[in-house]
Amino acid sequence: MAERGAVPQVPPLRRRALRLIGSFTSPLAPDDYLELVNPLWSTRELRGRVQRVQRETPDAVTVLIKPGWEWPGHRPGQYVRLGIAVDGVHHWRAYSLTSPPRRADGCIAITPKLVEGGRVSPFLNRGVQPGTIVRLGGVEGTFVLPEPTPERLLFVSAGSGITPIAGMLRALAAAGELGDVVHVHCSRTREDVIFGRELAALDASAKGYRLHLHISSEHGRLAAGSLEELCPDWGERESFLCGPAGLIEALSERWREHGDPERLHVEHFGVGGIHDTIGDGERGCGGSIRLRRSGIDAHSDGRQPILLAGEAAGADMPFGCRMGICHSCVGRLRSGSVRDLRTGRVHGQPGEMLRTCVNAPEGAIEIDL
């Protein structure tokens, strides 16, 4: 089933009134008629209107979106799912929010970098016009600053990995909490540094913020060892790392061997093929999976998410990002419990919609797929 946006925060009185009017519009909803006037009035899903598109670098833009209903807020570093029609087809993507949780004008911002050969980012970079209506899905992500804000912070970003970190930096700056922040950012060229001017200005004005730009076309790839020079006390800082898989792999190893992995927060970027296992959550016992609609029985050893187990058993499973973002793979749980492989949490209520790509059965389960 096609994905919908998040349920907006609509005053309860208005919802009740709309339900009453429903007798006149059935089988349609009052929304279907209200949308003739303004598509943002939908109470079924949160939508937004593209307000402005600002060029950041030759291949990145910031898109300012005004949500139809009050923005529910987010924590800096989180991302939003965005649904947008490109050539008649709706696509869903997750983008880090680069705006602070509440802007005076009520807008939110995302900063998509062009991915050649992609569908959505080329459209957002070159084709999107102010006035375009988009769908706004749930806000998600655990790549956020702990509370209270740690005294010493280290950010390492590369390329478009700057986007969640920019959200954090802006929030810290606004709250006057840039006490002792080291930021290492890698970019191919100087022109490619997204928010380059803003970062430089912050570096010049805020005493507690130190920026190291690493330009890889001049100095080659950032070596994991150079961290010692750039930030000798990295091990004592709460660290946030966002960038391509290679960089994450190299640096994570350093934390595993010489530091405290608990203090390293990582955000993977891009959709990297098919994951055999998801996340670092605790593993459970696994169990049998009854796919009620296709009539197929599958089994997971506890590491395999329902999606992979179903596919292995020959079922035609719906999927999207395969990493817990897009909700394309959801199915209704009929019985049993599951374990979220990202967090290790065991949950599951009959009737709950489950993301099969990040949940494994914990004992026998039945799901409507």
Next chain:
Amino acid sequence: MSATVTQQAASASSPEGEPPASPVAEEPASSWEGESPLERLTAEQLERLGAELDAIHDHVFAELGERDARYIRRTIRLHRQLVLGARIALIGSRRRPLWLAGTAALSLAKVLENMEIGHNVMHGQWDWMNDPDINSRNWDWDTASPADAWRHSHNYEHHTFTNIRGKDRDLGYEIMRIDPHQRWHPIYLLQPLYNLLLMGFFEWGVALHDLNFEALRSGEKSREQVLEELKAIGVKARRQIVKDYLAFPALSALLAGALSGRRAGEGTFKSALAANFTANIVRNVWAHSIIFCGHFPDQTYTFGEDVLAAETRGGWYVRQLLGAANIEGRWLFHFLSGNLSFQVEHHLFPDMPSSRYAEVAPRVREVCARYGLPYNTGPFHRQLGSVHRTILRLAFPGGRPRPKPVPPPMH
């Protein structure tokens, strides 16, 4: 290919009350009609034909984009504007011109919503857009049948087993003898009458038809399941009735009363109710006529269950071609018939956006000509006339399949 179109004798002498006779009671095809075009094709030809039709399908699907999306969004928008316009006009439905205008707009809206929007969206023709608001999974239409039940009986049963006697329950809708192979029963003497009733109340007929009483009788469907489905029809029916025959007449009356006095209000309730009733009947008669022209004109063939045994993709395509018939007309006619006037194309490509049928029709026709297959089509009056002629004739015992058009020679 072995003989696939076999005929079952429509003998009035066979014992009453027995299940329809199996092949034992069938006569060789040649005694009734010429060789079926399906039999003339070799397995290789069928395979090539299948590949050619697949290519037409894939070509369109590779091209689907903004133009198509805009078409369906505009059609949906037009439907909603028509509804709003009609409902506003009907506030003044005590005055004849406004009654006429409102009833016409509402009829048009219902026709458009059922045919070009509802039927086609629920076929999944627009699912490629991945738009949650224009999606077969969560669409419901302005008619008595609940969406889920209809999707099963129509998309699966009718489109898979098209024109297979004993499998396609749309063949005569279980209450009519529309094919001479169906055994006659005295009840069919009444079929001209209940055909008229079905025409006027088609939406209710379709809703009950989706229940599949046959499956209940044979034990294929449990009593609980049927009760559950009946409940769904009840809920849907209540909503439809409340909206058309209570909520809107009352609202129109209230508004008319507020605008021009209490007397006006009372009169408006009745006139608005009559308008809604008329619009529903207009939609029912139109839908019935278009849909009956899809499979029951003289040109179409029916098949025995044995065709399914070794049916290939190509064979399935040919069965669809032979079992469906088009109606000729201009753009507006096709638009209002939900492009079901391109029944042949719809049956070949049920998941293709209906707005593309007109475009692929010449190519389908050209393929038919090359393989010596008939391309069933005709003007509305002729198609409809032949359908009603058959319903009248087959109310009585006997009857034979109507002569089929001679397909062009293969080249």
